Amino acid sequence: MNQLTSPITSIKPAFESDSPLRVGILAAPDFTLLSLSCFIDFLRLSSDERDYSRQIYCHWDLLFDNTDPIYSSCGIPLIPRRLFGDPREYDCIVVHGGILHGTTPVPDAYLAFIRQAVASQVRVIGLCTGQFLLARLGLLTGLRCAVHFSLAEEMQALYPDVIPVTDQPVVHDGGITTCPGGLASINLAAQLVTEKCGQIRADKTLHYLLADRGFDEMRERKQEGELGLKCSDQRVANAVGLMLQRIHESGTVADIAKLVGVTERELTRLFNQYLRASPAMYWRQLRLKAAHWQVINSSRSITQIAYECGFTDSSHLIYWFKRTYHATPSRLRKLRQTVGIH
Known part of the structure; x- marks a missing residue:
């Protein structure tokens, strides 16, 4: 028997559908x-x-x-x-x-x-x-x-x-x-x-x-509050989606607001209402999360990470990184190498 043939059932003869x-x-x-x-x-x-x-x-x-x-x-x-x-x-x-x-x-x-x-x-x-x-x-x-x-x-x-x-x-x-x-x-x-x-x-x-429940997992991922994609206001969800797409690019909140069809002021109001953060703060946190992963899991220089995560320069990244994670990127990397922080 062919190894690719099912041992449970044979293929029924093909037939023609009246209106495929x-x-x-x-x-x-x-x-x-x-x-x-x-x-x-x-x-x-x-x-x-x-x-x-x-x-x-x-x-x-x-x-x-x-x-x-x-x-x-x-x-x-x-x-x-x-x-x-x-x-x-x-x-x-x-x-x-x-x-x-x-x-x-x-x-x-x-x-x-x-x-x-x-x-x-x-x-x-x-x-x-x-x-x-x-x-x-x-x-x-x-x-x-x-x-x-x-x-x-x-x-x-x-x-x-x-x-x-x-x-x-x-x-x-x-x-x-x-x-x-x-x-x-x-x-x-x-x-x-x-x-x-x-x-x-x-x-x-x-x-x-x-059957493999893969779509359920994707839906659950989309519903994670951290992503902001579950927001009932589609403009906010779309803005977050655009921010995720553009983590590694330079851009402004005004650019995002224009793409979702609202003013920057209106987008700020919507973000504060639904996500309890301004668009700039929310976008920066997404960038910091991406930078944190690279600091821990890559050997890229801090300057390269800053560039790839959309910060103006390494000083800008280090400032916000330390405020958020209470350590500079270099310090966190050294700690990870010595005690295995993940």
């Missing part, structure tokens, strides 16, 4: 692998019984204008399964965008196929940053679209007639569906499977994915 969910996927150069893999793997698990991975209830193709590899933003390539053809072969066309600062241009044929799908009245879905490509084609004018909160300002700057939504995993408006990507791609796939294959099939996959 058929999805055409357009991955732009420098696409983000996580969003795409979450989306496709949900389809894969929904498409068959157990984990057999046959395309029975769901069918998907990676489409492009040639069969050359399409490289993700992390450098891992995918090979297109089919060339652009008739979009009416699919229930929906998923436009999966790449990182906005990518240097590889999106081919004209890619954009032309999106236009063809719209003209053929095939459902078009923007995933990750695919919304920016749809907006570029004028397909989101006056419409609401789901974007990651860190990209809302860029969407408004580039396409002021588009209405970015940052607090929903999937948005439907004007016949266009959008999803910010990441783990929200699972929400998108679950909705598509439910619509075409029924709730039971989507629930089967969700149960399979949640």
Whole structure:
């Protein structure tokens, strides 16, 4: 018996579904692998019984204008399964965008196929940053679209007639569906499977994915009071998320306030109300926590740590470090080396 064959049960013969969910996927150069893999793997698990991975209830193709590899933003390539053809072969066309600062241009044929799908009245879905490509084609004018909160300002700057939504995993408006990507791609796939294959099939996959309780751990991590991400005010939660993203960068509270759509004064009021700290104090504590970890767990110089954690210089770091941890970074490092502080 093949070592990879289950000793408990054999694979049942494949059969054809009367109406499988058929999805055409357009991955732009420098696409983000996580969003795409979450989306496709949900389809894969929904498409068959157990984990057999046959395309029975769901069918998907990676489409492009040639069969050359399409490289993700992390450098891992995918090979297109089919060339652009008739979009009416699919229930929906998923436009999966790449990182906005990518240097590889999106081919004209890619954009032309999106236009063809719209003209053929095939459902078009923007995933990750695919919304920016749809907006570029004028397909989101006056419409609401789901974007990651860190990209809302860029969407408004580039396409002021588009209405970015940052607090929903999937948005439907004007016949266009959008999803910010990441783990929200699972929400998108679950909705598509439910619509075409029924709730039971989507629930089967969700149960399979949640069986290891990994999502529960992530939810618990997000609920930790120290992170401030559980705040009921989405503006505060988004501000904290941006601070976490930018711990290693220089920046101002005014920058964060602008990104979440409030004034600096209003953000200060919200932070004091919900987190009992000013935005500047909260952000500094995040930076100090990152610096503390590096002092204890790395051999980087104090100057390098100060730079990497967003402090203006080593003196600035040492001042706040001593006030918070009652020892200079160098002193704490020596104590750790002699008595094993963690």
